[in-house]
Amino acid sequence: MSTEPTEVVEAGKHAGEPGATKEVEPLWHSEADELLVPPAAPVRSSESEDFTPGDLSAGLERSRGGFMSRLRGILRSGPSDADWESVEELLISGDVGGVLAIEIVEGARARKDAPSAEAAVRAELAGRLLPGEHGWRPRPAAPGQPAVVLMVGVNGTGKTTTIGKLAHVYRAEGRSVLLAAADTFRAAAIDQLRIWSDRTGCQFVAHAPGADPAAVIYDALDAAIARNVDVVIADTAGRLHTKSNLMDELAKMRRVIERRLPGSAPEVLFVLDATTGQNGLSQAKVFHETIGLTGIVLTKLDSTAKGGIVFAIEDALHIPVRLVGVGEKLGDLLPFDPDAFIDALFE
Amino acid sequence: MFDALSERLRKTLGALTGHGRVSADDVDAAMREIRLALLEADVNFKVVKDFVGRVRERATGVEILESLTAGQQVVKIVNEELVALLSAGDRAFKLTGNPAIILLVGLQGSGKTTSAAKLSRHLVKMGRRPILVAADPYRPAAADQLETLGRSLDVPVYRAPAGTSVLDIAKGGMEAARKLVRDTVILDTAGRLTVDEPLMKEIADLSAAYTASETLLVVDAMTGQEAVNVAAAFHAAVPVTGLILTKIDGDARGGAALSISAVTGLPVKFLGTGEKTDALEIFHPDRLASRILGMGDVLTLIERAQETYDEKQAVKMAEKLRKNSFTLEDMLDQMEQVRKMGPMGQILELIPGMGGMAKQAQESVDRGDLKRVEAIIRSMTPAERRDPNILNAARRRRIAQGSGTRLQDVNQLVKQFGGLQKMMKQMTGGRLGRRMPGLFG
Numbered sequence: 001m002s003t004e005p006t007e008v009v010e011a012g013k014h015a016g017e018p019g020a021t022k023e024v025e026p027l028w029h030s031e032a033d034e035l036l037v038p039p040a041a042p043v044r045s046s047e048s049e050d051f052t053p054g055d056l057s058a059g060l061e062r063s064r065g066g067f068m069s070r071l072r073g074i075l076r077s078g079p080s081d082a083d084w085e086s087v088e089e090l091l092i093s094g095d096v097g098g099v100l101a102i103e104i105v106e107g108a109r110a111r112k113d114a115p116s117a118e119a120a121v122r123a124e125l126a127g128r129l130l131p132g133e134h135g136w137r138p139r140p141a142a143p144g145q146p147a148v149v150l151m152v153g154v155n156g157t158g159k160t161t162t163i164g165k166l167a168h169v170y171r172a173e174g175r176s177v178l179l180a181a182a183d184t185f186r187a188a189a190i191d192q193l194r195i196w197s198d199r200t201g202c203q204f205v206a207h208a209p210g211a212d213p214a215a216v217i218y219d220a221l222d223a224a225i226a227r228n229v230d231v232v233i234a235d236t237a238g239r240l241h242t243k244s245n246l247m248d249e250l251a252k253m254r255r256v257i258e259r260r261l262p263g264s265a266p267e268v269l270f271v272l273d274a275t276t277g278q279n280g281l282s283q284a285k286v287f288h289e290t291i292g293l294t295g296i297v298l299t300k301l302d303s304t305a306k307g308g309i310v311f312a313i314e315d316a317l318h319i320p321v322r323l324v325g326v327g328e329k330l331g332d333l334l335p336f337d338p339d340a341f342i343d344a345l346f347e
Numbered sequence: 348m349f350d351a352l353s354e355r356l357r358k359t360l361g362a363l364t365g366h367g368r369v370s371a372d373d374v375d376a377a378m379r380e381i382r383l384a385l386l387e388a389d390v391n392f393k394v395v396k397d398f399v400g401r402v403r404e405r406a407t408g409v410e411i412l413e414s415l416t417a418g419q420q421v422v423k424i425v426n427e428e429l430v431a432l433l434s435a436g437d438r439a440f441k442l443t444g445n446p447a448i449i450l451l452v453g454l455q456g457s458g459k460t461t462s463a464a465k466l467s468r469h470l471v472k473m474g475r476r477p478i479l480v481a482a483d484p485y486r487p488a489a490a491d492q493l494e495t496l497g498r499s500l501d502v503p504v505y506r507a508p509a510g511t512s513v514l515d516i517a518k519g520g521m522e523a524a525r526k527l528v529r530d531t532v533i534l535d536t537a538g539r540l541t542v543d544e545p546l547m548k549e550i551a552d553l554s555a556a557y558t559a560s561e562t563l564l565v566v567d568a569m570t571g572q573e574a575v576n577v578a579a580a581f582h583a584a585v586p587v588t589g590l591i592l593t594k595i596d597g598d599a600r601g602g603a604a605l606s607i608s609a610v611t612g613l614p615v616k617f618l619g620t621g622e623k624t625d626a627l628e629i630f631h632p633d634r635l636a637s638r639i640l641g642m643g644d645v646l647t648l649i650e651r652a653q654e655t656y657d658e659k660q661a662v663k664m665a666e667k668l669r670k671n672s673f674t675l676e677d678m679l680d681q682m683e684q685v686r687k688m689g690p691m692g693q694i695l696e697l698i699p700g701m702g703g704m705a706k707q708a709q710e711s712v713d714r715g716d717l718k719r720v721e722a723i724i725r726s727m728t729p730a731e732r733r734d735p736n737i738l739n740a741a742r743r744r745r746i747a748q749g750s751g752t753r754l755q756d757v758n759q760l761v762k763q764f765g766g767l768q769k770m771m772k773q774m775t776g777g778r779l780g781r782r783m784p785g786l787f788g
């Protein structure tokens with residue numbers, strides 16, 4: 001733990017972008033013609049309009065629309081056995097899972113209180129989600145201490161990108177943020193996080209590639225305490241939940257946080273790709289057992305996927321979805337809204 | 348986690364072997380289990396529907412093979428159908444043109460960059476001279492990632508300054524390939540969503556400008572129901588030639604690959620089996636079929652049990668059982684046959700009515716029980732193996748010493764074998780004796 005950070009960057013200094021700390025608007029936007037000549041911070045081609053939770057279902061409206069509206073019609077007009085089967089298939093096609101879909105349909109059919117079949121299905125679905133928490137923010141254990149967020153998940157789900165987006169939110173609120181590059185394994189993972197750090201005007205702590213990630217976290221906490229930083233967000237390497245040595249490594253990171261900040265309750269956010277199927281449950285279970293998850297970030301909801309595995313996860317583990325990722329830009333992070341999420345399943 | 352399908356079907360259809368034909372009731376019960384197992388494995392629900400229909404048709408009224416239970420018979424059919432679907436298309440890895448171009452496409456985070464590096468390593472092993480081209484100008488540090496990987500493999504990486512268009516990057520990559528006398532160009536592109544029209548157009552333009560000999564769609568093994576739509580959309584934009592199924596080293600069943608192959612006819616060509624650059628495997632349909640069913644290698648074992656099942660030896664063994672002349676020597680033979688076929692627990696799974704014992708058996712293997720038994724038998728003289736009754740105290744001590752075991756181990760084996768003989772005597776004439784010839788109990 002005595003290793004000195006190989007790199008500690010003060011906000012704004014690294015990027016040569018002194019205004020970065022004040023920047024609230026997305027740092028770049030994109031027109032199609034800019035695509036061919038992106039600035040140093042490259043652009044994405046998709047539209048850069050800001051999402052609000054209400055836009056989520058609109059943003060997710062896809063080709064299935066025809067089938068869905070027919071289905072909604074059916075659900076309003078009193079469904080037959082075959083119609084219920086369509087509902088089951090709709091749920092399954094949204095990755096809710098075979099067993100849970102059957103359970104939900106059976107539950108909906110047994111409901112006598114619901115005004116319509118659709119309402120019954122929605123009630124069954126909603127009953128499996130924890131309520132959204134729009135004002136959610138990570139909290140420090142004691143005043144004057146930094147709040148700590150640890151981003152975990154399997155490979156490629158969007159951990160690093162989510163850190164960039166989350167940092168952007170806190171920076172916009174005027175908080176100081178320090179990013180800890182505790183993915184020391186994947187090639188160029190440190191560079192990737194540094195770029196997000198520069199874009200959002202965060203402080204940055206990293207060691208050399210291959211270093212002990214727990215040591216990175218320890219140093220990051222030291223630096224954050226010394227400099228009165230509000231929030232520390234640690235990136236971790238993607239890891240499959242089946243690799244016990246890598247899971248042990250995560251547990252160690254948590255222990256380090258608890259040792260350096262006794263009594264702190266770090267936010268451990270499990271980053272889940274919405275395209276994930278039934279394996280998501282087994283991922284969440286093992287991560288939860290290993291490190292104690294406090295929330296879920298559901299990413300890539302701007303895709304055609306519905307993220308229905310979340311129902312099974314919340315049902316089994318009672319971990320709330322806190323945030324959803326709806327793109328690759330800084331502003332593409334939204335608070336989770338259960339109603340909009342269920343809407344999107346039906347659209 | 349769900350039980351393996353074989354176990355579920357064993358519960359549903361019972362453990363009885365070879366009872367005539369698979370009945371309509373059996374089929375109904377089995378289809379529900381198969382449907383749930385496939386959905387659990389993330390096979391697309393439409394594909395599941397077709398699939399279950401086909402299996403139902405094939406399984407109804409089919410005669411059950413001698414050595415199998417009804418459940419195993421159904422599993423066998425399911426497996427054959429799965430393998431057939433997974434065998435879609437031409438799995439050969441084609442490298443035509445100079446340089447040959449390999450284009451990697453896929454969703455964000457599916458594993459393209461790592462797969463590009465793995466492929467380059469694979470190509471070097473094949474005796475080719477690849478170059479990696481970082482054609483993802485969007486994700487922060489994507490090019491750095493590829494460069495780091497390339498350097499670790501001693502494969503050159505071409506990257507363009509920020510702001511270069513993807514078409515220009517590819518052009519530069521081709522020029523670099525010529526200059527460095529490279530015969531294969533691997534284009535690592537940015538992850539993109541199928542609904543992102545400008546980016547789908549970008550990849551279509553790239554593919555149109557440079558005819559790739561392989562256009563590989565990189566798919567995460569954990570992908571759910573959307574896999575089919577994703578693959579269809581990519582296939583519509585670029586002429587995909589096959590899949591790389593990544594992160595198969597986790598515990599996802601990988602039904603996504605089955606769905607894609609079933610719907611698009613595209614073959615899986617490679618599997619990504621780890622984060623290191625050597626973790627790339629050639630795809631085998633039968634192995635993924637077993638995995639989708641959650642049965643490890645049991646299915647392969649069903650096949651292998653049928654292959655290894657030597658008719659003549661089986662008849663001889665049945666004869667011995669009938670005459671009650673099954674000896675320790677025969678037991679040793681049987682053990683060798685079993686070993687040829689693979690892990691003990693899985694073998695037991697195949698033995699009608701013993702599925703539930705598989706775990707215990709595996710534990711006994713883990714404890715080294717079987718090795719001990721083998722060592723003891725090997726320390727016996729042929730006469731002793733034929734007739735354990737002659738084993739007096741002195742002989743037993745000698746055997747214990749010779750096999751490096753304890754006297755009580757030898758005693759226990761002799762006692763157990765006596766029990767086994769007695770049991771077989773009771774069963775001979777019955778059906779079980781004839782049905783177990785290839786496998787010792």
Ligand SMILES: Nc1nc2c(ncn2[C@@H]2O[C@H](COP(=O)(O)OP(=O)(O)OP(=O)(O)O)[C@@H](O)[C@H]2O)c(=O)[nH]1
Binds near residue numbers: 236237
């Ligand atoms: N469309 C879309 N893409 C996303 C979203 N979140 C992340 N991505 C993309 O997904 C890819 C992987 O994201 P990363 O942030 O590198 O994922 P990671 O979990 O840090 O990956 P590893 O560290 O390699 O395990 C990148 O191309 C991101 O731009 C999202 O909400 N929507």
Ligand SMILES: [Mg+2]
Binds near residue numbers: 160161183189
């Ligand atoms: Mg990362």
